[in-house]
Amino acid sequence: xxxxxxxxxxxxxxxxxxxxxxxxxxxxxxxxxxxxxxxxxxxxxxxxxxxxxxxxxxxxxxxxxxxxxxxxxxxxxxxxxxxxxxxxxxxxxxxxxxxxxxxxxxxxxxxxxxxxxxxxxxxxxxxxxxxxxxxxxxxxxxxxxxxxxxxxxxxxxxxxxxxxxxxxxxxxxxxxxxxxxxxxxxxxxxxxxxxxxxxxxxxxxxxxxxxxxxxxxxxxxxxxxxxxxxxxxxxxxxxxxxxxxxxxxxxxxxxxxxxxxxxxxxxxxxxxxxxxxxxxxxxxxxxxxxxxxxxxxxxxxxxxxxxxxxxxxxxxxxxxxxxxxxxxxxxxxxxxxxxxxxxxxxxxxxxxxxxxxxxxxxxxxxxxxxxxxxxxxxxxxxxxxxxxxxxxxxxxxxxxxxxxxxxxxxxxxxxxxxxxxxxxxxxxxxxxxxxxxxxxxxxxxxxxxxxxxxxxxxxxxxxxxxxxxxxxxxxxxxxxxxxxxxxxxxxxxxxxxxxxxxxxxxxxxxxxxxxxxxxxxxxxxxxxxxxxxxxxxxxxxxxxxxxxxxxxxxxxxxxxxxxxxxxxxxxxxxxxxxxxxxxxxxxxxxxxxx
Numbered sequence: 001x002x003x004x005x006x007x008x009x010x011x012x013x014x015x016x017x018x019x020x021x022x023x024x025x026x027x028x029x030x031x032x033x034x035x036x037x038x039x040x041x042x043x044x045x046x047x048x049x050x051x052x053x054x055x056x057x058x059x060x061x062x063x064x065x066x067x068x069x070x071x072x073x074x075x076x077x078x079x080x081x082x083x084x085x086x087x088x089x090x091x092x093x094x095x096x097x098x099x100x101x102x103x104x105x106x107x108x109x110x111x112x113x114x115x116x117x118x119x120x121x122x123x124x125x126x127x128x129x130x131x132x133x134x135x136x137x138x139x140x141x142x143x144x145x146x147x148x149x150x151x152x153x154x155x156x157x158x159x160x161x162x163x164x165x166x167x168x169x170x171x172x173x174x175x176x177x178x179x180x181x182x183x184x185x186x187x188x189x190x191x192x193x194x195x196x197x198x199x200x201x202x203x204x205x206x207x208x209x210x211x212x213x214x215x216x217x218x219x220x221x222x223x224x225x226x227x228x229x230x231x232x233x234x235x236x237x238x239x240x241x242x243x244x245x246x247x248x249x250x251x252x253x254x255x256x257x258x259x260x261x262x263x264x265x266x267x268x269x270x271x272x273x274x275x276x277x278x279x280x281x282x283x284x285x286x287x288x289x290x291x292x293x294x295x296x297x298x299x300x301x302x303x304x305x306x307x308x309x310x311x312x313x314x315x316x317x318x319x320x321x322x323x324x325x326x327x328x329x330x331x332x333x334x335x336x337x338x339x340x341x342x343x344x345x346x347x348x349x350x351x352x353x354x355x356x357x358x359x360x361x362x363x364x365x366x367x368x369x370x371x372x373x374x375x376x377x378x379x380x381x382x383x384x385x386x387x388x389x390x391x392x393x394x395x396x397x398x399x400x401x402x403x404x405x406x407x408x409x410x411x412x413x414x415x416x417x418x419x420x421x422x423x424x425x426x427x428x429x430x431x432x433x434x435x436x437x438x439x440x441x442x443x444x445x446x447x448x449x450x451x452x453x454x455x456x457x458x459x460x461x462x463x464x465x466x467x468x469x470x471x472x473x474x475x476x477x478x479x480x481x482x483x484x485x486x487x488x489x490x491x492x493x494x495x496x497x498x499x500x501x502x503x504x505x506x507x508x509x510x511x512x513x514x515x516x517x518x519x520x521x522x523x524x525x526x527x528x529x530x531x532x533x534x535x536x537x538x539x540x541x542x543x544x545x546x547x548x549x550x551x552x553x554x555x556x557x558x559x560x561x562x563x564x565x566x567x568x569x570x571x572x573x574x575x576x577x578x579x580x581x582x583x584x585x586x587x588x589x590x591x592x593x594x
Contacts, residue, residue: 139350
């Protein structure tokens, strides 16, 4: 992984580049619960063997539960008639076998089902992250940071619910319910019909009504969770400014409103669950009473042995326990459908720099970069650059100057291919960069911005993001080039010194220099430096620019800045707006109109 400054590698499979992974494809076609299940089923194909074992074990466990109830009922009734003990031995052994088997099979079902689900979950989370990686940074403007975290964590987690608490229970309940209806119907057809009617109400009628009642409620849960996560992240990151302006109470009130909306939606969802549970209990009781009434008539008529009456009456209790999971599964599916739809939005987001179907190899030779009459922007239809051209010969040091909003960072994004031009082209040694893999291009062109991220780890760990196999000597060489080595040697822990989240343990200049050392360690032939002196005082900024250009050596450098006091250190100055800046007379200046 070379260079955190790149910020947006690809590393995503073909399906992700097209936005058509197992989740996104079906959801974008407007699916409901069926399409959501179909999407998850496609994701489960690599774990099909484990899921098949889980289904078989689940059916076996549920069947053992029904068998235990039926056999126990017969055994108690038959024992009341005081037959010879040998006549009861088979039933006694069966009760023990069903009791032990149910526990063992339930364990196997949970173990294999959850193992398969977590494997699918891990794969989906990686695919979602890689999709975000492909979109970053240009394609993520429509998403809030906290909301993306909620999608990557909570919404992906919903797939676990679909597998473990939707697919498996429905399949197990369907098989077990059909087998139990056949068993009871074989003993007493009227009781079997009553049981079938009750099971249909619970397995079909209740979920349909529940879905209709909870469609709006459950569909709001995932977006509200995302909004709450986004608001919490914003509050945490913006707390110093909120305190400074006395706006903490307003921010907390807004977060509290979102929390109340989420709580209200969760309560309505819970109320629906309660009604479903009540209907399930009612159907269970009615099925038992119907079996009792029909069985009593049959026993009196002599068409049903007395010891089988308990089987007809008590067996429905066991099967309703299994089938009663279907309404809860349907409700979880409704909630998961909204979460899967949010994942589909990520899959469907337009890729700002699509990968080529057949990537070309990197061209040989010293890198010559050109922007040829390019137009580009971060929002479709709103170009920031229009008909802009720029040449970066090998070893050349070029400054790109202009006021904020002129498109300087857009130029940087084009060079590292976070963004593709809407007109014109960007070439590397006369090869259009759209024909190259993004990761390949970013081994040539490195990016260092004013917001280069430092992880909450040590100095060494942050440096090794630039090159994981670097030796200690190479780390020290990079630090020396960035004029940090002497300071690091004064630290008690040296390279093992923690830098804190976002590098809070370092000064602003030290953070910039550490990011520079990381970029130098990655050894990019071309360095794009985007406002590297932002938020620094004049003296520190001047020293940093001088050290940057000295450390760059023979590399090609594009220095993007709005400062005029550093232009004497470069070979050429390009300004995006004529007459906004005056280049020193000793330097060649190319003016470009945007």
